[in-house]
Amino acid sequence: MPLNKFTGLLILGAVVGLPAPAQTFDTSGNSKLHGDYFVRQVVTTNLDQTTSAIGRAISLTGIMTFDGNGNYTFSGQITDTNVGGPAAAYSTGGTYSVESNGMAQIQDPIPDSNDTEYGAIAGVGPISIVASATEGAYNDVFIAVQAGSGVTNGSVNGSYNVGFIDFLQANASQVRDGYYNLTSSGDGNFGSVSINGAMANQGNTQVTQQFSGVTFAITSAEGAGTLTFPTASTPLTALVSGQKTFYISADGNLLLGGDPNGFDLIMGIKSFTGSPSNNIYQGTYYSAALENDASDVANGNNNIDSFYGSTLALGSQVDSYFGTQGATILHERLVTFNIPAYDYTTDGTFDFSSGPSFNDGVYQYELGVDGQAVLIVGTGSIYSMSVNLIAQSNQATSVFIDPLSIFNAASYAPITNSVAPGEFVTIFGLNLSAGTQSAQTLPLPTTLGNTRVMVNGQPAPLDYVSATQINLLVPYATPQGFATFQVINNKVASNQVTVYSALTAPGVFTLNSLDGGTYPSGIGPAAVLHKDYSLVTQENPAVAGETLQLFVTGLGSVTPTVADGAAAPSSPLSYVDEYTSGALAMDILDANSVDTLVSTISFAGLAPYYAGLYQINFVVPSGVASGIAYVNISTNEAYTEEAKLFMQ
Numbered sequence: 001m002p003l004n005k006f007t008g009l010l011i012l013g014a015v016v017g018l019p020a021p022a023q024t025f026d027t028s029g030n031s032k033l034h035g036d037y038f039v040r041q042v043v044t045t046n047l048d049q050t051t052s053a054i055g056r057a058i059s060l061t062g063i064m065t066f067d068g069n070g071n072y073t074f075s076g077q078i079t080d081t082n083v084g085g086p087a088a089a090y091s092t093g094g095t096y097s098v099e100s101n102g103m104a105q106i107q108d109p110i111p112d113s114n115d116t117e118y119g120a121i122a123g124v125g126p127i128s129i130v131a132s133a134t135e136g137a138y139n140d141v142f143i144a145v146q147a148g149s150g151v152t153n154g155s156v157n158g159s160y161n162v163g164f165i166d167f168l169q170a171n172a173s174q175v176r177d178g179y180y181n182l183t184s185s186g187d188g189n190f191g192s193v194s195i196n197g198a199m200a201n202q203g204n205t206q207v208t209q210q211f212s213g214v215t216f217a218i219t220s221a222e223g224a225g226t227l228t229f230p231t232a233s234t235p236l237t238a239l240v241s242g243q244k245t246f247y248i249s250a251d252g253n254l255l256l257g258g259d260p261n262g263f264d265l266i267m268g269i270k271s272f273t274g275s276p277s278n279n280i281y282q283g284t285y286y287s288a289a290l291e292n293d294a295s296d297v298a299n300g301n302n303n304i305d306s307f308y309g310s311t312l313a314l315g316s317q318v319d320s321y322f323g324t325q326g327a328t329i330l331h332e333r334l335v336t337f338n339i340p341a342y343d344y345t346t347d348g349t350f351d352f353s354s355g356p357s358f359n360d361g362v363y364q365y366e367l368g369v370d371g372q373a374v375l376i377v378g379t380g381s382i383y384s385m386s387v388n389l390i391a392q393s394n395q396a397t398s399v400f401i402d403p404l405s406i407f408n409a410a411s412y413a414p415i416t417n418s419v420a421p422g423e424f425v426t427i428f429g430l431n432l433s434a435g436t437q438s439a440q441t442l443p444l445p446t447t448l449g450n451t452r453v454m455v456n457g458q459p460a461p462l463d464y465v466s467a468t469q470i471n472l473l474v475p476y477a478t479p480q481g482f483a484t485f486q487v488i489n490n491k492v493a494s495n496q497v498t499v500y501s502a503l504t505a506p507g508v509f510t511l512n513s514l515d516g517g518t519y520p521s522g523i524g525p526a527a528v529l530h531k532d533y534s535l536v537t538q539e540n541p542a543v544a545g546e547t548l549q550l551f552v553t554g555l556g557s558v559t560p561t562v563a564d565g566a567a568a569p570s571s572p573l574s575y576v577d578e579y580t581s582g583a584l585a586m587d588i589l590d591a592n593s594v595d596t597l598v599s600t601i602s603f604a605g606l607a608p609y610y611a612g613l614y615q616i617n618f619v620v621p622s623g624v625a626s627g628i629a630y631v632n633i634s635t636n637e638a639y640t641e642e643a644k645l646f647m648q
Helices: 005-011
Strands: 034-045 054-067 070-080 086-098 103-107 116-123 128-130 137-144 158-168 173-185 188-197 207-218 224-228 243-248 252-259 264-270 282-293 303-319 323-334 340-352 355-357 363-368 372-379 382-390 399-408 426-428 449-453 463-465 467-475 482-488 497-501 547-553 586-591 595-598 601-606 614-619 627-634 638-641 643-648
Touching: 005 034, 034 158, 034 173, 034 243, 034 252, 054 086, 070 355, 103 173, 103 547, 103 638, 116 137, 116 224, 116 282, 116 382, 128 282, 128 303, 128 382, 137 252, 137 264, 137 282, 158 282, 158 363, 173 382, 188 449, 243 264, 243 363, 243 614, 252 323, 264 382, 323 363, 340 355, 340 643, 399 497, 449 467, 497 595, 547 601
Parallel strands: 340 638
Antiparallel strands: 034 054, 034 137, 054 070, 070 086, 086 103, 103 116, 116 128, 128 137, 158 173, 158 264, 173 188, 188 207, 207 224, 224 243, 243 252, 252 264, 282 303, 282 382, 303 323, 323 340, 355 363, 363 372, 372 382, 399 426, 426 467, 449 482, 463 467, 482 497, 547 614, 586 595, 586 627, 601 614, 627 638, 627 643
């Protein structure tokens, strides 16, 4: 039963004007990481805060050995522009932690680094790792695949779709990326390879280059070897050149590599076999990426970013407004060269109905490993290498929270997105309650149908419970850092699931459960009312200059404070603290991709007489094109770009 507060709003009219103990990262999944993993890490740092020019670049290539108890050792090679010269031998050690949902933190193996690699373990055959050090001084991507045993050339057998990004000569203005297919019968030959890609120093034009005599050689029983392209006489005009380190995962599904003396990442996935469809791409996928927007490279400017995050892939969805299409909800913990990390959520569409590859005009998508992996590579001036691997989830308790299914109840942002104090959250699982009940009075109760939910050990107000779903309010005392959820059904406790928490985590409520479609909350028409309390719809669109009422969750602390689950007051009104401080902002991205800042927000706070429901009153700016627009919210911690607004 998706949370929807707006049936009640239509009946009653909404209406403004017109210490708990801190938690730590969960380590219950540490034993999942055990043994040898091939690692490739590419780092850009000391970036110029105006042009994004790279001050220092580092690459790491080698084997990381995990002991299953939170410790690792690394042995391999490092290239560092601060040192110069060819790749040098390098070894180190460190610690790691893995949660029950697969989210991971790894002490960064790069020398003189105090950073942490944030990411997750993902289950393509043997476990792999996707991560990025988003909270520190780096823009990087870290990928690890499990090593095998008894691996030979014959283990590289079949077809692989491959993507890459390369900061040639540690220069952002010479970045290149591309995608290609490698096919072998296990004899050490890939033959002739056609690569589609672009180079920033060649005008960002998409080109196709042919390479003949491409070979490989597996040189260790664990699966390490070399991948050799012809050496280009003019490397600045070639998409690839020369010999690369080359790894194959224990199950043969993933290829990983790069030039030990360079700053490239190569990732390959076993090609999809069978009949493609949009429903092949479903579930939660963990992701990490390194990117560069070189659209202004002619003026010497680049825009490097990196992220880790997750994608909720929904398969084929039917919506009365948007038709039938593949749909996703994405979260990125995004850090750019000049802006600290923040949570970014958005929606996306895809089309694998005609084949396992498609291009949306900006990115090339490659679906492989029977739908368990997706590579996303930039095209033109957007240079990107995004690795997306399906997450694992296993039931371990009789009362069970799905470790991947704790969502912002408005946006349905996937598991890596932070939760915030006062946010409506939806959790899914099994045997969560003996029956189905909705709260009938305010304040919301902390026990409903013999079910309780603890957040960092504190009981949470409950709005709805059933055997498979609970809607709850995150207590206002939840600190920044981590939030641990546990359900107690008739005195039987569930597993604990820990997620990140932040001061705010905005999500806009939508009308999907009212429109007869199958899209979940978050990516449909926003829950917005005109001044007369009628809904903004395609038939009754918003117009420039009018004041609208938008309903959201996750805006964090308010003044005056309101007790958990209690009805918000009407006098005095309870204002969002980030609105009062000037940190809350809105913009509208219209049908022509023109972004217009909302200059007038007259109220942002708790909607009077409701529990946990935030309301924003704003004036629609002029100049917004007619059609379907995005209505977006930003705070100091997050930005959400999912919900739609119909404009006249």
